[in-house]
Amino acid sequence: MTGSCGLVEREMQVNEPVLMPRLSRVAVCGGTHGNELSGVYLVRKTLKTEKRKEDREMVSVQMVLSNPRAVQQCRRYVDTDLNRCFTHAMLNGPISEGAPYEIIRSRELNAMLGPKGSRAAVDLLCDLHNTTANMGLCFIAYSDSDWICLHIFKYLQKHMPDTPMRFIHFDVSNKESYSLDSIGKHGFAMEVGPQPHGCVKSNIYTAMKEGVQHMLDWVGYFNSGCVFEGGFVDVFTMVKNIDYPRDEDTRNITATIHPCLQDRDFCLLHPGDPLFQTFSGETLTYKGNEPLYPFFINECAYYEKGIAVSLARKKCITIPSIWLTTEEEERVSEQSFASEEQE
Amino acid sequence: MSSGNNNNAARIDAARRVAIFGGTHGNEMSGVTLVNLWMQNSAEIQRKEVDIEPFITNPKAVEKCVRYVDTDLNRAFTQENLSVTGGDELPYEVLRAQEINRMFGPKGTPEAYDVIFDLHNTTSNMGCTLILESSKDAFNLQMMNYIKKAFAPASCLVLLNEHPLLKYSTSRSVAKHPVGLEVGPQPQGVLRSNIFEAMRVILKHALDFIELFNEGMEFPPCTVEVFRVLERMDYPRDANGNIIAMVHPNLQDCDWEPLNPGDPMFQTFDGKSIHYQGSTTVYPTFINEAAYYEKQQAFVTTRRETLVANAIRKA
Numbered sequence: 001m002t003g004s005c006g007l008v009e010r011e012m013q014v015n016e017p018v019l020m021p022r023l024s025r026v027a028v029c030g031g032t033h034g035n036e037l038s039g040v041y042l043v044r045k046t047l048k049t050e051k052r053k054e055d056r057e058m059v060s061v062q063m064v065l066s067n068p069r070a071v072q073q074c075r076r077y078v079d080t081d082l083n084r085c086f087t088h089a090m091l092n093g094p095i096s097e098g099a100p101y102e103i104i105r106s107r108e109l110n111a112m113l114g115p116k117g118s119r120a121a122v123d124l125l126c127d128l129h130n131t132t133a134n135m136g137l138c139f140i141a142y143s144d145s146d147w148i149c150l151h152i153f154k155y156l157q158k159h160m161p162d163t164p165m166r167f168i169h170f171d172v173s174n175k176e177s178y179s180l181d182s183i184g185k186h187g188f189a190m191e192v193g194p195q196p197h198g199c200v201k202s203n204i205y206t207a208m209k210e211g212v213q214h215m216l217d218w219v220g221y222f223n224s225g226c227v228f229e230g231g232f233v234d235v236f237t238m239v240k241n242i243d244y245p246r247d248e249d250t251r252n253i254t255a256t257i258h259p260c261l262q263d264r265d266f267c268l269l270h271p272g273d274p275l276f277q278t279f280s281g282e283t284l285t286y287k288g289n290e291p292l293y294p295f296f297i298n299e300c301a302y303y304e305k306g307i308a309v310s311l312a313r314k315k316c317i318t319i320p321s322i323w324l325t326t327e328e329e330e331r332v333s334e335q336s337f338a339s340e341e342q343e
Numbered sequence: 344m345s346s347g348n349n350n351n352a353a354r355i356d357a358a359r360r361v362a363i364f365g366g367t368h369g370n371e372m373s374g375v376t377l378v379n380l381w382m383q384n385s386a387e388i389q390r391k392e393v394d395i396e397p398f399i400t401n402p403k404a405v406e407k408c409v410r411y412v413d414t415d416l417n418r419a420f421t422q423e424n425l426s427v428t429g430g431d432e433l434p435y436e437v438l439r440a441q442e443i444n445r446m447f448g449p450k451g452t453p454e455a456y457d458v459i460f461d462l463h464n465t466t467s468n469m470g471c472t473l474i475l476e477s478s479k480d481a482f483n484l485q486m487m488n489y490i491k492k493a494f495a496p497a498s499c500l501v502l503l504n505e506h507p508l509l510k511y512s513t514s515r516s517v518a519k520h521p522v523g524l525e526v527g528p529q530p531q532g533v534l535r536s537n538i539f540e541a542m543r544v545i546l547k548h549a550l551d552f553i554e555l556f557n558e559g560m561e562f563p564p565c566t567v568e569v570f571r572v573l574e575r576m577d578y579p580r581d582a583n584g585n586i587i588a589m590v591h592p593n594l595q596d597c598d599w600e601p602l603n604p605g606d607p608m609f610q611t612f613d614g615k616s617i618h619y620q621g622s623t624t625v626y627p628t629f630i631n632e633a634a635y636y637e638k639q640q641a642f643v644t645t646r647r648e649t650l651v652a653n654a655i656r657k658a
Binding site for chain 2: 041042044045074075132194195196197198199200201202203205206209252253256257258259262277279298300301303304
C-alpha cells in the first residue's frame with residue numbers, strides 16, 4: 001500500500017535491502033493494564049492452547065500476562081501505572097522494601113524479557129492495549145525508523161484492509177522511554193479501540209487477534225528469508241497533549257470533549273474548530289496555530305494524567321526493503337555490538 | 344377505564360421532598376458531574392414548592408473513580424443491611440446505606456422521601472432508559488409517560504425490574520417513588536457530552552412533571568410500554584469459571600432489538616457461534632455491561648408489555 005505522498009522515488013525500488021538479524025524471540029504481552037481485556041483474553045487463551053508451530057519458523061513466542069494482580073482486580077494498576085515503569089532509571093535505581101507492586105513487577109519483566117538495552121533482550125515485544133478512544137488499530141512506537149515495526153505495520157495494513165490502522169510515533173529517546181515495549185530490541189504497543197475498560201467487544205478482540213496473528217506470520221516469513229519491499233508509510237508523530245479546562249481550586253474538569261470532536265480521532269483539527277463544551281453549554285475552540293491530528297480523544301485513563309486529547313503531525317516516510325542478514329554478517333555485527341557494550 | 348371523570352383519579356400526595364442521587368457507582372460520570380454541578384448551583388433543578396436535593400451517595404468510590412469500595416452500594420439496601428449493627432467493622436457501603444436510609448428514608452415509612460432519581464451510566468448501548476421497580480406505581484408510570492412524550496422524537500424506554508429473584512435493593516428504593524435513570528453507552532470513568540446532555544434533559548422533564556403534578560394538574564389514564572425483566576444470561580464459562588466466549592458481534596450494541604430462538608448470542612475466542620436456545624423471542628438489554636462480568640451477567644432478557652396507569656391527581 002502506498003502512503004499519501006505525491007512523489008514516488010523510483011530509485012527506492014532498486015536500492016539494496018537493509019539487512020536485519022533474525023527475530024528469534026518474540027514476546028506478546030497482555031494485561032499491562034489489568035482492565036484492558038482484549039490482550040488479557042488473548043494471552044490467556046493462547047497460553048492454554050497447543051504450542052505454536054515455532055520450530056518451523058525458528059522463532060519462540062512467549063505470551064506474557066504483564067500485571068497479574070491488576071488483571072485479577074480488573075483495574076488499570078494496583079499501586080502505579082506499570083507502563084510508566086520501564087525507564088532505565090526506574091529499572092536500575094535502588095529499590096525500597098515497601099516499593100509499589102508495579103515497580104517490583106517491572107523488574108521481573110525486565111529480567112524475563114530484557115534486560116533493556118542488552119543483547120539478551122527479546123528481539124520483538126508487542127504490548128497489547130485497549131483504549132476508550134475511537135482509534136481503530138494503532139501501533140505506538142518510539143522510533144519512526146525501526147524498519148521491523150514499520151514493515152509489520154505495512155503488512156497488517158495490507159492484510160486487514162477493513163480495519164482502520166495508524167502508526168503513531170512518540171519521539172522519546174531510548175534513555176527516557178518508559179513503556180514495556182521499550183524492553184525489546186524492537187517493540188511497539190498495539191492499541192485497539194474503542195472499547196470500554198473492563199469489557200470485551202468481539203469485533204475489537206478479533207481485530208487484535210488477527211493483528212497479532214499477522215505479525216507472527218510476518219516474523220515467520222522474515223526469518224525464512226523473504227524480502228519485504230520498501231514503500232511509504234504515514235506516520236503520526238505526537239506533538240502535544242491538551243488537558244481539560246479545570247476548576248482552579250478543586251482541579252475538577254469544567255468541560256468535556258465537544259460533541260463535534262468526540263469519536264473523530266485522526267480527523268484533522270483546525271485552529272478555531274470546537275474542542276470542548278463547558279457544562280454551561282459554551283464551546284471552547286482549539287487555539288493552536290497549525291492543524292493537527294487528534295488521537296486518544298477522551299481516553300478514560302488519561303483524565304488523571306491531564307490529557308483530554310493528544311495531537312500529532314502526519315508525515316509520509318519512506319521505508320527501505322528489508323531482508324534477513326546472513327549468519328556471517330550477524331557474527332560480524334555481534335562482535336561490534338560486544339565491543340560497543342564494553343565502552 | 345373512563346377518562347375525564349375526576350372521581351376516578353387516584354389521589355396521591357404531592358411530592359414535596361425529592362432527591363437526585365449521583366455517584367451511586369463512583370465511575371459513572373454523568374451523574375457524578377451533574378450532581379456536583381447542582382450542588383454548586385442548583386438554579387437549574389429548582390421547582391416551585393418542592394425541595395430538590397442533589398446528593399453524592401458514594402463519595403469514596405467517586406474519589407477513587409471506582410464502582411464501589413467494598414461492596415456494590417446499589418445492592419446494599421436490603422432489610423438485613425439496613426438493620427445490622429457492627430459499626431466500623433461493616434463494609435463501607437453498608438454503613439453508607441444505613442446513613443442514606445436515615446437521611447432519605449427510613450425505607451417503607453411515611454417519613455421517607457417522595458421521589459429519588461438515581462443517575463447511572465452503562466457501557467451497554469441502551470440509550471436513555473428509565474428503570475421502574477413496581478408496575479403498580481401509578482405516579483411513576485405517569486411520570487415516565489410524561490418524560491417519554493416530552494423527550495420524543497428521541498427515544499426513552501422503560502425497563503421494569505419486578506422479578507422476585509432478580510430485583511435488587513437499590514439506593515433509590517428508600518423513597519416512596521424510586522426512579523432509575525440509566526444512560527449509555529459510556530465507558531466507566533469517561534464523560535461524553537451527548538450522554539451528559541441527554542441525562543440532563545430527561546431530569547428536566549421529570550422535575551417539570553413533579554411541578555405540574557404539585558400544582559394540581561390531573562393526568563388522565565395512560566398506557567406505558569415497558570420491557571419487563573425475564574432472566575439473566577451469563578457468559579459461557581469453563582470449569583474454572585473463566586469466560587470462554589464473548590457477546591456475538593450480531594448481538595453487541597443491539598439492546599432492545601428482538602433476539603429470536605436460533606439467533607447468534609455468543610462467539611467463542613476461536614470464532615464459533617453459540618445460539619439462543621430459548622423458545623420465544625425476547626428483547627435483550629444490558630448487553631455487555633462491564634460491571635456485570637463479576638455478577639455473571641452478559642445480558643438480561645425482557646418481554647414487551649403495556650401497562651395501564653390510573654389517572655392521578657394531587658391529594
